[in-house]
Amino acid sequence: MFDLRPAGYVIGILIMALGGAMVLPMAMDLIDGHGNWVAMGLSAFTTVLIGGAIALCCHNATTGTLNIQQTFFLTTGVWLVLPVFGALPFVWGATDARFVDAFFEAMSGLTTTGSTVFTGLETLPRGLLLWRGLMQWFGGIGVVVVAMVFLPVLRVGGMQIFRTEGFDTFGKILPRAAEISRSISSIYLCLTLICMVAYSMAGMGLFDASVHAMTTIATGGFANYDNSFGDLGAAAEYIAVVFMILAALPFVRYVQLLGGSVRPIWADPQIRGFIYTLVIVVGILVAWRWYFITNSFEFALRKAAFNGVSILTGTGYASADYMTWGAFPITFFFLIGLIGGCAGSTTCSIKIFRFQLLFASISAQIKRIHSPHGIFKPRYNKTTVQEDVVSSVMAFLVLFLVTLAVLAVALGMTGLNTITSISGAAAALANIGPGLGSEIGPAGNFAGLNDNAKWILAAGMLIGRLELMAVYVLFTATFWRG
Amino acid sequence: MFDLRPAGYVIGILIMALGGAMVLPMAMDLIDGHGNWVAMGLSAFTTVLIGGAIALCCHNATTGTLNIQQTFFLTTGVWLVLPVFGALPFVWGATDARFVDAFFEAMSGLTTTGSTVFTGLETLPRGLLLWRGLMQWFGGIGVVVVAMVFLPVLRVGGMQIFRTEGFDTFGKILPRAAEISRSISSIYLCLTLICMVAYSMAGMGLFDASVHAMTTIATGGFANYDNSFGDLGAAAEYIAVVFMILAALPFVRYVQLLGGSVRPIWADPQIRGFIYTLVIVVGILVAWRWYFITNSFEFALRKAAFNGVSILTGTGYASADYMTWGAFPITFFFLIGLIGGCAGSTTCSIKIFRFQLLFASISAQIKRIHSPHGIFKPRYNKTTVQEDVVSSVMAFLVLFLVTLAVLAVALGMTGLNTITSISGAAAALANIGPGLGSEIGPAGNFAGLNDNAKWILAAGMLIGRLELMAVYVLFTATFWRG
Ligand SMILES: [K+]
Ligand SMILES: [K+]
Numbered sequence: 001m002f003d004l005r006p007a008g009y010v011i012g013i014l015i016m017a018l019g020g021a022m023v024l025p026m027a028m029d030l031i032d033g034h035g036n037w038v039a040m041g042l043s044a045f046t047t048v049l050i051g052g053a054i055a056l057c058c059h060n061a062t063t064g065t066l067n068i069q070q071t072f073f074l075t076t077g078v079w080l081v082l083p084v085f086g087a088l089p090f091v092w093g094a095t096d097a098r099f100v101d102a103f104f105e106a107m108s109g110l111t112t113t114g115s116t117v118f119t120g121l122e123t124l125p126r127g128l129l130l131w132r133g134l135m136q137w138f139g140g141i142g143v144v145v146v147a148m149v150f151l152p153v154l155r156v157g158g159m160q161i162f163r164t165e166g167f168d169t170f171g172k173i174l175p176r177a178a179e180i181s182r183s184i185s186s187i188y189l190c191l192t193l194i195c196m197v198a199y200s201m202a203g204m205g206l207f208d209a210s211v212h213a214m215t216t217i218a219t220g221g222f223a224n225y226d227n228s229f230g231d232l233g234a235a236a237e238y239i240a241v242v243f244m245i246l247a248a249l250p251f252v253r254y255v256q257l258l259g260g261s262v263r264p265i266w267a268d269p270q271i272r273g274f275i276y277t278l279v280i281v282v283g284i285l286v287a288w289r290w291y292f293i294t295n296s297f298e299f300a301l302r303k304a305a306f307n308g309v310s311i312l313t314g315t316g317y318a319s320a321d322y323m324t325w326g327a328f329p330i331t332f333f334f335l336i337g338l339i340g341g342c343a344g345s346t347t348c349s350i351k352i353f354r355f356q357l358l359f360a361s362i363s364a365q366i367k368r369i370h371s372p373h374g375i376f377k378p379r380y381n382k383t384t385v386q387e388d389v390v391s392s393v394m395a396f397l398v399l400f401l402v403t404l405a406v407l408a409v410a411l412g413m414t415g416l417n418t419i420t421s422i423s424g425a426a427a428a429l430a431n432i433g434p435g436l437g438s439e440i441g442p443a444g445n446f447a448g449l450n451d452n453a454k455w456i457l458a459a460g461m462l463i464g465r466l467e468l469m470a471v472y473v474l475f476t477a478t479f480w481r482g
Numbered sequence: 483m484f485d486l487r488p489a490g491y492v493i494g495i496l497i498m499a500l501g502g503a504m505v506l507p508m509a510m511d512l513i514d515g516h517g518n519w520v521a522m523g524l525s526a527f528t529t530v531l532i533g534g535a536i537a538l539c540c541h542n543a544t545t546g547t548l549n550i551q552q553t554f555f556l557t558t559g560v561w562l563v564l565p566v567f568g569a570l571p572f573v574w575g576a577t578d579a580r581f582v583d584a585f586f587e588a589m590s591g592l593t594t595t596g597s598t599v600f601t602g603l604e605t606l607p608r609g610l611l612l613w614r615g616l617m618q619w620f621g622g623i624g625v626v627v628v629a630m631v632f633l634p635v636l637r638v639g640g641m642q643i644f645r646t647e648g649f650d651t652f653g654k655i656l657p658r659a660a661e662i663s664r665s666i667s668s669i670y671l672c673l674t675l676i677c678m679v680a681y682s683m684a685g686m687g688l689f690d691a692s693v694h695a696m697t698t699i700a701t702g703g704f705a706n707y708d709n710s711f712g713d714l715g716a717a718a719e720y721i722a723v724v725f726m727i728l729a730a731l732p733f734v735r736y737v738q739l740l741g742g743s744v745r746p747i748w749a750d751p752q753i754r755g756f757i758y759t760l761v762i763v764v765g766i767l768v769a770w771r772w773y774f775i776t777n778s779f780e781f782a783l784r785k786a787a788f789n790g791v792s793i794l795t796g797t798g799y800a801s802a803d804y805m806t807w808g809a810f811p812i813t814f815f816f817l818i819g820l821i822g823g824c825a826g827s828t829t830c831s832i833k834i835f836r837f838q839l840l841f842a843s844i845s846a847q848i849k850r851i852h853s854p855h856g857i858f859k860p861r862y863n864k865t866t867v868q869e870d871v872v873s874s875v876m877a878f879l880v881l882f883l884v885t886l887a888v889l890a891v892a893l894g895m896t897g898l899n900t901i902t903s904i905s906g907a908a909a910a911l912a913n914i915g916p917g918l919g920s921e922i923g924p925a926g927n928f929a930g931l932n933d934n935a936k937w938i939l940a941a942g943m944l945i946g947r948l949e950l951m952a953v954y955v956l957f958t959a960t961f962w963r964g
Contacts, residue, residue, distance in 0.1 A: 034769070066915065109685030155850065161799055211659075243953065248789045248839070268690060327894045327895075327897055327898060327900065327903070328891070328894045328895040329893070329898055330891055331891045331894035331895075331900060331903060331904075332891060332894075332902060335887055335891060338887075350777070358877070358880055361873055361876075361877055362877050362881070364873075365637075365870070365873060365874060365877060365951075366955055366958050366960050366961070367960060387869060388847070388850070390873060390876075391846075391847060391872060391873070392847060392875065393877070394872075394873065394879075394880065395840070395843055395844050396842075397876075397879075397880045397883075398840055398876065398879045398880065398883075399844070401879075401880075401883045405817050405820075409812055409813045409814060411812070412810045412812065413809075413810040413813075415809055416809060417809055418812060418813060418900075418901055418918075419900055419901070421809070421813055422813075422904075435872035436900075454961055469847075473848055476848050478848050478849055479848070
């Protein structure tokens with residue numbers, strides 16, 4: 001067994017920060033004169049207090065560095081513990097939620113999944129709506145930092161291929177995380193502000209523009225309306241498309257762009273692969289919609305682009321009930337949700353680079369036909385891919401699909417029907433948000449599910465967000481040994 | 483481009499053999515005094531004639547050996563061309579089928595899938611029922627030979643791990659195929675005869691016992707009744723369970739068993755893995771059924787064991803409409819269909835050894851946590867697994883799941899609903915037979931599907947039966963080069 005305290009210290013600090021962030025929604029409710037501010041304040045107080053206590057208990061063991069086990073423990077621990085505190089405002093506040101619902105909503109927020117158990121969002125105090133947005137926004141930046149700093153070091157899901165990307169010097173992991181957080185955070189904040197301004201110019205109120213900007217850049221998908229983006233207007237839809245795409249690109253490229261270097265963006269095989277995928281996906285959907293509906297081309301283009309990009313990037317907004325688009329688009333939406341964006345963005349799911357590495361590996365295998373004894377290594381981004389990257393990626397792909405299946409079976413066991421089970425499992429694991437079918441589809445929500453299903457889905461969100469292996473290793477004896 | 487004639491010669495010979503086999507159903511119809519014998523005879527004549535012509539055209543190029551491209555071409559060519567001839571009796575005979583239906587049925591037969599487009603099977607001439615059984619029986623032995631001789635040499639789907647299994651001397655591929663065919667065929671014939679006798683003793687008529695014995699040992703699943711095994715009695719169900727399990731084990735072990743060596747059976751990690759899986763799968767189903775229905779334990783055990791083993795081995799018989807068993811068993815049946823039996827048996831699907839290699843690879847990755855720079859190779863059957871085996875298996879798993887998804891989308895595009903699309907894709911690709919839902923589920927059949935869906939499913943059967951890569955390489959430029 002190893003010393004849990006260095007990881008506990010960081011978790012304590014992050015809990016305190018989460019509690020600190022609750023002051024914003026409390027202020028919002030105070031301004032609105034809504035009594036919900038008491039619950040927000042109480043949550044903030046409790047959270048800061050407990051976070052501080054944890055940090056204090058652990059702080060004398062910190063050395064500014066973590067070993068590999070402590071890093072794994074920290075990564076999963078953060079996403080497991082923060083939702084417990086993020087849930088408090090829903091339990092104590094105007095939603096008066098049971099803990100299972102509150103925890104589901106907080107996990108859905110912090111993992112940027114965006115599935116919601118609350119209905120009548122329009123009637124909620126603005127403090128709670130802001131809290132939902134803030135959780136996704138913090139979750140989003142957390143995800144980028146984890147993907148850039150922790151997962152490559154932990155060799156999770158082939159992420160080790162990005163080890164020397166962008167930040168070449170490998171020092172102690174915590175200072176490095178802080179350094180990357182700083183440079184990425186400013187980009188993240190700028191993108192959010194620009195998105196907010198754009199939404200305002202499209203006619204959204206300042207509050208809606210702020211919350212939706214946060215959940216757009218986080219590819220989170222929480223909206224302030226039960227009808228999601230259904231009634232926010234055409235301009236808002238187009239703006240969302242642009243920013244969802246920007247949020248799906250590797251954030252390190254923006255840092256390089258601000259440094260004056262445009263080339264990394266064009267040269268990045270992930271970005272090229274994502275753009276190709278995007279064009280094909282939207283193209284197919286537009287063609288299908290234009291051919292089968294009598295509306296204008298602009299309408300078909302907008303609805304196809306918005307909902308297609310929303311699912312491809314795993315944001316999960318909806319501006320149309322695509323369950324009514326016919327059998328093909330429904331299956332198509334299920335599948336594009338399994339693609340995802342680029343590694344190092346706020347998106348989840350399988351991600352473009354894993355498909356590219358898969359194709360590279362298969363292509364190397366086919367080359368062996370002519371020279372069975374030749375050595376053909378898969379290549380990516382003009383270099384040979386190490387063997388352990390390939391097996392990590394392959395294992396990720398298989399584990400992802402197996403986990404999807406296990407979650408679907410488990411959901412089926414709780415009594416959910418087939419389409420709800422399968423699409424719900426995918427919506428959670430790939431952090432998309434909405435599933436398919438009448439219950440949890442784009443026109444539904446997760447309120448009516450049984451408690452067991454909600455726990456299973458929350459577990460799926462956590463597992464998917466941490467790229468599976470970061471969670472699964474904690475369940476192995478090898479991990480806890482020595 | 484390479485010389486296609488050596489492969490063409492073998493295909494010609496096999497077409498002639500298929501035509502020769504049509505004499506049996508012709509004789510059956512003659513005995514029954516059914517006019518269908520004319521169609522059977524005409525099909526036999528045409529098939530032998532064309533097969534002979536092809537063999538003659540190609541025979542002066544044969545050298546008794548095939549290079550790797552010719553072997554690929556032969557493997558896929560056989561399973562693409564034979565169904566065209568196998569379809570003739572359905573087009574010309576009492577079924578008076580359109581070519582798409584006849585081809586679907588023949589492909590379903592020769593790949594041992596067992597999906598059927600014919601209804602009122604009870605009213606068909608016995609010659610056609612026998613022909614369905616014979617196609618599966620020949621398909622089954624063909625599958626074992628391909629799995630033991632061709633796929634290991636072609637390094638398809640990780641099958642190279644079985645390269646030196648059982649038959650140690652690697653000589654010329656055609657003599658070797660003939661040698662293995664001989665020893666395996668006698669085992670195959672014996673098993674079929676014992677199964678037939680057992681079915682007879684359970685009260686089945688000689689004809690039904692023969693056809694069902696053939697489709698059991700082939701894990702094919704064609705039955706002589708629309709209701710499959712629903713009305714054949716408890717004894718027949720138990721017998722079927724035993725022989726479906728026997729047919730899912732590697733046939734080479736029976737050869738070794740007859741050679742006096744029992745050890746290889748107990749020592750085979752595939753067999754152990756399969757038996758464990760079997761016990762767990764049936765155990766879960768029995769527990770579920772016993773808990774939720776009011777019938778006796780025997781009834782729960784029998785229905786769970788029969789239908790569970792039938793889907794796990796990909797046989798595809800049904801003795802109950804498990805669509806009425808509730809949401810969990812339905813999802814469960816979908817998933818166990820993706821497991822399959824042992825490599826070197828007549829079963830299809832992913833197969834036990836690939837799951838074992840997957841777990842071995844993941845386990846090696848987890849060991850890297852403690853020593854990030856250590857070299858951990860996956861181990862299987864007490865030896866280190868070569869890198870190219872691991873990447874082949876991983877690529878197979880991913881390709882399998884991606885192909886499943888693509889087939890499901892394609893089926894969705896033809897207008898099929900979600901459960902029919904997804905389960906139909908799995909039923910074809912894993913050569914199971916029945917899908918899920920009311921249309922193609924255990925109580926339905928494939929008659930009512932549109933033509934495009936039938937072509938897509940037939941393609942899925944072929945791709946799945948040849949373990950994907952054997953088909954896919956034919957679509958690469960690399961393959962045809964040089
Ligand atoms: K999302
Ligand atoms: K079958």
